[in-house]
Amino acid sequence: MWYRFLVASLIASAFIPSLTSSQETASVVTNNTTREAYSQAIQPLATEDMQTFQQGRGLVRQSWIISPALDREIAGLGPLYNRNACIACHAKNGRGFAPDSPEESMRSMLVRLSIPGKTITGAPLPLPWYGDQLQEFGAPGVNAEGRAHLHYAETDVLLNGGEIVSVRTPRISFSNLAYGSMPDNLQTSARIAPAIYGMGLLAAIPDSTLLALAAQPKPGKIKGKVNWVWSAEQQKTVIGRFGWKANVATLREQTASALAGDMGLSSHLFPHGNCAKEQTACQQAPVSGIPEISAAQLEQMEFYQLALAAPAPRQQQQASIQRGALLFRQAQCAVCHQPEIKTGAFPRLTALGEQAIAPYTDLLLHDMGPALADQRPDFAASGSEWRTPPLWGIGLAKQVEPHAGFLHDGRARTILEAILWHGGEAEESRNMVQQMSRQERQHLLDFIESL
Ligand code: HEC
Numbered sequence: 208m209w210y211r212f213l214v215a216s217l218i219a220s221a222f223i224p225s226l227t228s229s230q231e232t233a234s235v236v237t238n239n240t241t242r243e244a245y246s247q248a249i250q251p252l253a254t255e256d257m258q259t260f261q262q263g264r265g266l267v268r269q270s271w272i273i274s275p276a277l278d279r280e281i282a283g284l285g286p287l288y289n290r291n292a293c294i295a296c297h298a299k300n301g302r303g304f305a306p307d308s309p310e311e312s313m314r315s316m317l318v319r320l321s322i323p324g325k326t327i328t329g330a331p332l333p334l335p336w337y338g339d340q341l342q343e344f345g346a347p348g349v350n351a352e353g354r355a356h357l358h359y360a361e362t363d364v365l366l367n368g369g370e371i372v373s374v375r376t377p378r379i380s381f382s383n384l385a386y387g388s389m390p391d392n393l394q395t396s397a398r399i400a401p402a403i404y405g406m407g408l409l410a411a412i413p414d415s416t417l418l419a420l421a422a423q424p425k426p427g428k429i430k431g432k433v434n435w436v437w438s439a440e441q442q443k444t445v446i447g448r449f450g451w452k453a454n455v456a457t458l459r460e461q462t463a464s465a466l467a468g469d470m471g472l473s474s475h476l477f478p479h480g481n482c483a484k485e486q487t488a489c490q491q492a493p494v495s496g497i498p499e500i501s502a503a504q505l506e507q508m509e510f511y512q513l514a515l516a517a518p519a520p521r522q523q524q525q526a527s528i529q530r531g532a533l534l535f536r537q538a539q540c541a542v543c544h545q546p547e548i549k550t551g552a553f554p555r556l557t558a559l560g561e562q563a564i565a566p567y568t569d570l571l572l573h574d575m576g577p578a579l580a581d582q583r584p585d586f587a588a589s590g591s592e593w594r595t596p597p598l599w600g601i602g603l604a605k606q607v608e609p610h611a612g613f614l615h616d617g618r619a620r621t622i623l624e625a626i627l628w629h630g631g632e633a634e635e636s637r638n639m640v641q642q643m644s645r646q647e648r649q650h651l652l653d654f655i656e657s658l
């Protein structure tokens with residue numbers, strides 16, 4: 208069995224272009240193009256780092272169960288939760304998708320809730336009865352909060368050359384609301400799970416680089432700013448870089464907030480799980496430990512994600528892909544989706560430090576126009592601002608998860624649809640793609656598929 212993999216990777220590596228020398232020696236990228244493409248560790252990892260990686264992998268893949276349970280080690284799910292495992296939403300560490308119809312349930316996405324205003328830390332203001340996220344499942348004796356449904360209106364977009372692309376505009380509704388009706392001034396944000404590889408490299412980009420990118424003059428309407436978010440760990444406001452609005456400071460906090468918000472597992476960073484202020488049954492339900500996830504377990508989960516390699520680009524020598532790469536720059540995509548960034552020193556995992564990487568993101572917030580707006584501010588991000596998502600590995604998304612969706616709410620079923628939704632600061636880029644010849648557009652898509 209192993210030799211087949213070896214042969215496959217040898218064949219694959221014959222097509223891999225020469226990467227920058229630092230990437231070759233430290234191998235923070237992977238040439239794996241199978242369904243496991245997003246699950247590879249950076250190479251090499253020291254023996255004890257490999258052990259931590261494996262332990263973290265086990266916890267990220269763990270299906271948690273409701274307390275009280277004999278298996279205390281894996282208990283603690285809920286009492287309110289969305290899914291029972293990280294990989295239920297991030298299947299094979301990849302991205303999630305939106306349901307295709309209102310009847311279908313949300314399998315790898317969630318709906319954030321708030322009312323206008325901010326908490327003392329600047330976070331969106333949670334609802335007293337539902338908190339800041341709708342949990343669709345409850346432990347015995349604790350009512351699930353309700354269900355969210357997505358309804359779509361399809362419209363046609365006409366492209367130069369006569370091609371017609373149908374895009375769908377989502378609308379959210381709720382049913383089975385167990386804690387009363389939603390307020391009139393409710394703010395919602397439906398978000399699919401993004402992929403979780405390459406997180407360590409994004410964490411290793413220095414703050415100073417992000418501030419410099421934000422300050423750089425940019426063509427046309429393009430701007431870009433950092434989000435400033437409250438860090439529970441550092442007890443101060445810092446630059447945000449994770450989440451669709453760069454609304455979370457660190458990978459450890461992102462992990463702890465997913466444990467609490469999505470699965471109801473408490474940790475030292477989020478000791479109270481996810482019961483809303485007025486949800487007494489939730490607050491009185493049994494727990495499996497205080498906290499349910501130890502600091503060591505949280506570190507292991509964080510380490511696993513830090514060490515997950517990003518896929519290397521493929522077939523960069525092909526003429527069509529090279530044409531596409533050029534068009535990508537000409538259409539100003541690269542201003543936001545930055546193809547070249549250098550990481551800084553990263554003591555936690557030194558291999559991630561001082562690397563030339565190609566994440567195709569600036570981690571900055573951009574106003575993407577009214578069509579993509581959720582009208583729900585998140586720290587310094589306005590209702591229409593989103594973090595540029597990294598594009599590395601995006602070409603393998605459907606290989607890893609055939610349903611994989613694009614954009615924050617998974618409305619885009621294809622990469623072309625995702626591009627056609629670009630507005631606001633990216634409106635000119637979008638128009639250029641619409642006006643390209645059919646052939647040019649194909650080159651551009653081939654290029655993105657090669658990442
Ligand atoms: C219910 C589905 C769901 C579950 C379960 C879930 N996530 Fe997520 N994850 C999401 C969504 C949705 C986002 C985007 C959140 C946002 O924009 O605020 C996200 C974001 C992330 C990010 C940030 C990625 C980026 O590009 O910034 C990481 C890392 C992450 N999750 C890790 C985890 C881990 C680890 C677990 C398990 C402890 C987990 N998630 C459980 C849905 C889920």
Ligand code: HEC
Nearest residue numbers: 538540543573579593594595596613614615625632633636
């Ligand atoms: C002004 C900055 C900006 C420019 C210019 C820009 N993008 Fe984006 N791009 C974004 C942001 C922000 C998002 C996320 C929007 C959302 O989720 O609602 C995004 C999303 C995407 C996605 C979907 C990614 C995912 O993870 O689902 C693709 C693909 C993409 N852009 C490609 C392009 C291409 C191709 C161009 C040039 C034609 C381009 N972008 C120009 C900022 C930009």
